Amino acid sequence: MSSPYEGRANKDASIVKQGTRSTLTPGTATGERTHTADAFLIGDSMTGGYGSGADILHDCTIAVEKGEIAVIVGPNGAGKSTGMKAVFGMLNLRKGAVRLDGEDITALTPQDRVAKGMAFVPQTSNIFTSMTVEENLEMGAFLRRDDISGTMAQVYDLFPILKDKRRQPAGELSGGQRQQVAVGRALMTQPTVLMLDEPTAGVSPIVMDELFDRIIEVARTGISILMVEQNARQALAIADKGYVLVQGRNAHTGTGKELLADPEVRRSFLGG
Ligand SMILES: Nc1ncnc2c1ncn2[C@@H]1O[C@H](COP(=O)(O)OP(=O)(O)OP(=O)(O)O)[C@@H](O)[C@H]1O
Numbered sequence: 001m002s003s004p005y006e007g008r009a010n011k012d013a014s015i016v017k018q019g020t021r022s023t024l025t026p027g028t029a030t031g032e033r034t035h036t037a038d039a040f041l042i043g044d045s046m047t048g049g050y051g052s053g054a055d056i057l058h059d060c061t062i063a064v065e066k067g068e069i070a071v072i073v074g075p076n077g078a079g080k081s082t083g084m085k086a087v088f089g090m091l092n093l094r095k096g097a098v099r100l101d102g103e104d105i106t107a108l109t110p111q112d113r114v115a116k117g118m119a120f121v122p123q124t125s126n127i128f129t130s131m132t133v134e135e136n137l138e139m140g141a142f143l144r145r146d147d148i149s150g151t152m153a154q155v156y157d158l159f160p161i162l163k164d165k166r167r168q169p170a171g172e173l174s175g176g177q178r179q180q181v182a183v184g185r186a187l188m189t190q191p192t193v194l195m196l197d198e199p200t201a202g203v204s205p206i207v208m209d210e211l212f213d214r215i216i217e218v219a220r221t222g223i224s225i226l227m228v229e230q231n232a233r234q235a236l237a238i239a240d241k242g243y244v245l246v247q248g249r250n251a252h253t254g255t256g257k258e259l260l261a262d263p264e265v266r267r268s269f270l271g272g
């Protein structure tokens, strides 16, 4: 593999477990089937769309284990964001289920899912631009009734620039810094799962690298990361598990390493 990101991977531990129940993800990169039914967080065989419109997701499965990084890639309009919304409870599923730590949460509202430990940073409008950086972080903790100062200090440790700019309106920050605010705001809920839809959109390669390093750091604290990425090659290099979605379906599933090595995935999605 020629990727300069080789060796940066989180753990690259396959979440394939032997002898478990078998909700199966078809079309894996290795040609084997991947057992994910008992994953820490799973959107299992999800089918659904917006309102009464046509289905966007078709039997789509996305999962992540504790403290691991799962990455969703695929062409524009493939349903990556829709899959994230489905897992977060922003889409009515016609079929399938979402489970968190073994509990069926399919019927829960997004707010109830936040209370269960899920945090979601959407692709767009993910910060309050007229509020200061610190106010954004405080907003993130709105469900909490305990002392948030320790968590805020952790966020500032992770993203020191945010501490320097804490009194500035978030709208004045650079693209990369805004994404840090969005991730920091999500971390203020002390989530067990952090869902990120294109956290590196519009940032330079150096800033992207930085952000991926911080995301690895977050995963190492035991938080599961489920993220959508346009920078497929770099994101798969840090992924324990990767999902290639095409037209709302699972096209390829495997460890990040497997997908990066898969000739078909390389040719179709990674530019050779
Ligand atoms: N709010 C919505 N209402 C109706 N259809 C939608 C809505 N959002 C997305 N869609 C449709 O769902 C399909 C999948 O869109 P989605 O945004 O999930 O793709 P994506 O893989 O995230 O794409 P991108 O890489 O551009 O972010 C598209 O056909 C899109 O037009």
Ligand SMILES: [Mg+2]
Binding pocket: 080, 081, 082, 123, 197
């Ligand atoms: Mg999207």
